[in-house]
Structure formats: C-alpha cells, structure tokens
Amino acid sequence: MSIDRDRLKALFKSTNQTYLGAHFSIAGGIHRALIAAQAYGCTAAQLFTKNAKTWKERRLIDTDIHLFKQAVKDTRITRIASHTSYLINLATPERKKQAKSKRALTGELIRSDALGIPFIVHHPGSHMGSGLEKGLDRIVSAINDIFDDNPGLTPRLLFETTAGQGTGIGHRFEQLADIITRIEAKDRVGVCLDTCHIFAAGYDIRTKKTYWETMERFDDIIGLSNLYFIHLNDSLKAFCSRVDRHAHIGQGAIGMDGFQFVMTDPRLSGIPKIIETPKGSGNEDFDTVNLARLLNFIR
Numbered sequence: 001m002s003i004d005r006d007r008l009k010a011l012f013k014s015t016n017q018t019y020l021g022a023h024f025s026i027a028g029g030i031h032r033a034l035i036a037a038q039a040y041g042c043t044a045a046q047l048f049t050k051n052a053k054t055w056k057e058r059r060l061i062d063t064d065i066h067l068f069k070q071a072v073k074d075t076r077i078t079r080i081a082s083h084t085s086y087l088i089n090l091a092t093p094e095r096k097k098q099a100k101s102k103r104a105l106t107g108e109l110i111r112s113d114a115l116g117i118p119f120i121v122h123h124p125g126s127h128m129g130s131g132l133e134k135g136l137d138r139i140v141s142a143i144n145d146i147f148d149d150n151p152g153l154t155p156r157l158l159f160e161t162t163a164g165q166g167t168g169i170g171h172r173f174e175q176l177a178d179i180i181t182r183i184e185a186k187d188r189v190g191v192c193l194d195t196c197h198i199f200a201a202g203y204d205i206r207t208k209k210t211y212w213e214t215m216e217r218f219d220d221i222i223g224l225s226n227l228y229f230i231h232l233n234d235s236l237k238a239f240c241s242r243v244d245r246h247a248h249i250g251q252g253a254i255g256m257d258g259f260q261f262v263m264t265d266p267r268l269s270g271i272p273k274i275i276e277t278p279k280g281s282g283n284e285d286f287d288t289v290n291l292a293r294l295l296n297f298i299r
C-alpha cells in the first residue's frame with residue numbers, strides 16, 4: 001500500500017472523532033512528540049517523559065511545561081499517555097530495587113501531572129521467582145503508598161495487559177482485576193489493553209467469535225469501564241507464545257480481521273488507540289502505513 005502523509009491526514013479528517021495515534025519520540029523536547037503526531041493528523045499520542053531505558057530522573061523546567069502546553073493547544077491533541085520506564089519493577093523482592101522503582105514512578109506521576117497528561121501506561125512488574133501472590137501484594141502496597149504520599153496528582157495510572165514473559169505479572173485479566181480492586185483510590189487507576197500482549201498471553205482475537213469471547217471475558221473480569229487506553233500492535237510471535245514482539249498491523253500472527261473487530265467495536269469507539277509498531281528507517285515511514293490500515297476500517 002502506498003500512501004503519503006497528506007492522504008493519511010485526509011483519512012483522519014474523513015473519520016469522525018476517533019482517537020488514534022502512535023508513540024512518538026521526545027528528541028528535542030517533550031512537546032516534539034505532539035508536533036510529530038500532528039504531522040500525521042493523529043488525534044492521540046503516547047510518549048516518554050524521560051529516557052525510558054535509564055534510571056536517571058528528569059526534572060522538568062518551566063520551558064518544558066510551557067512548550068508542551070502550547071503544543072497541546074496548537075495540535076488540539078488531548079488524548080495523551082506517557083509510558084513509564086521499562087526498568088521500574090514494583091513487584092520485585094529486592095528492597096532497594098523496589099524503593100528505586102517507587103521513586104521513579106512517583107517522578108513519572110509528578111512530570112505527567114505538571115504537563116497535564118491525563119494517562120500513564122505502566123507494566124505491572126515481575127515477581128522474579130518470589131511468587132505471583134507476593135508480587136501482586138507488593139504492587140498494590142507500593143501504589144497505595146505512592147498515592148497516599150502524593151495526593152492531588154491528576155494523571156490516571158493504567159496497568160497494561162502483558163504478554164507474560166518470564167515472571168511478568170499482568171498476562172491474566174484476573175491479575176489486573178486483583179490489582180485495581182485492591183487500590184484504594186479507584187479514581188486514580190485503570191487498564192490499558194495491548195492487542196499483541198493479550199494475544200501472546202492466550203486471548204484470541206483472530207475471528208469474530210474469539211474476539212467477542214475475549215472482550216466478554218475482559219468485561220466480566222476487569223470491566224470495560226476500567227479500560228481507558230488501547231495499544232494496537234500485531235504480534236510477531238505465535239498465539240500463546242508469551243513473547244512480546246510487535247509486528248506491523250495485519251502482518252503478524254493476529255492478522256487484519258482482529259484489528260477490524262477492535263476498530264469497529266462501538267464499545268471501544270471513544271477510547272484512545274495507539275500503535276507501537278516498528279517505525280522503519282531511512283525513507284520508510286511505517287507509521288503512515290499502519291495508521292492508514294486502521295483508519296480504512298472506519299472511514
């Protein structure tokens with residue numbers, strides 16, 4: 001499929017009020033992610049508020065905040081999520097690492113609050129062999145502590161469904177339900193559903209029947225009212241592989257049908273959707289291709 005950004009922008013305009021976008025880089029400033037999103041016509045965006053691969057914290061300066069808020073006004077993109085650092089693990093049995101993780105997540109909440117970002121997407125964590133129940137307990141008590149110590153921070157913390165690699169928590173809907181029901185401040189938490197991760201974890205969405213069964217289970221166990229954000233990624237790895245590798249929309253093990261079901265499901269129409277698919281290098285611009293594929297389902 002050959003499509004340029006102008007055609008993609010026209011496609012965005014022709015679909016009424018869907019919130020769709022991609023994860024964009026903050027190189028050159030956090031506001032740059034929104035400027036990049038606008039260049040594609042996106043109506044939603046995801047970004048990191050710091051380098052996600054290091055523990056090094058970032059303190060925002062007034063200019064960061066000013067430029068970001070100006071970019072929100074200019075681009076009119078308000079459905080925004082930040083994604084926490086991959087290093088954070090609230091479920092770890094190592095005390096030092098857990099304390100470090102709590103500080104890092106607190107920093108993320110403070111930065112996102114200052115920027116006016118409404119959602120923070122967060123991987124629940126890995127129990128590192130210490131057992132699922134203990135891991136869940138650690139996550140819940142850490143989050144309750146962080147919220148108690150930092151009242152008044154407005155971003156909603158969304159626990160992402162995971163593929164279940166290693167000792168990762170969050171690959172069964174029951175695990176996420178357990179976390180959010182035990183968080184005291186219910187108005188500060190929710191869930192982000194990632195199509196690649198649930199598929200790799202064993203929730204099929206390839207046929208209409210399996211898609212509806214999966215969404216019914218999500219609704220029964222977690223509740224669709226707790227779903228605030230969706231990651232649309234195809235899966236490079238097989239169903240039930242429990243391996244997290246993102247593929248281009250329609251070109252992985254899920255295939256096009258699964259994404260059509262998500263895009264046309266009226267229960268999900270108001271929920272922001274973000275792709276985290278490979279970007280491509282040089283002249284390749286896979287975001288344009290992947291976003292167009294999704295918009296074609298609803299134009």
Ligand SMILES: [Zn+2]
Nearest residue numbers: 160194231276
């Ligand atoms: Zn994701």
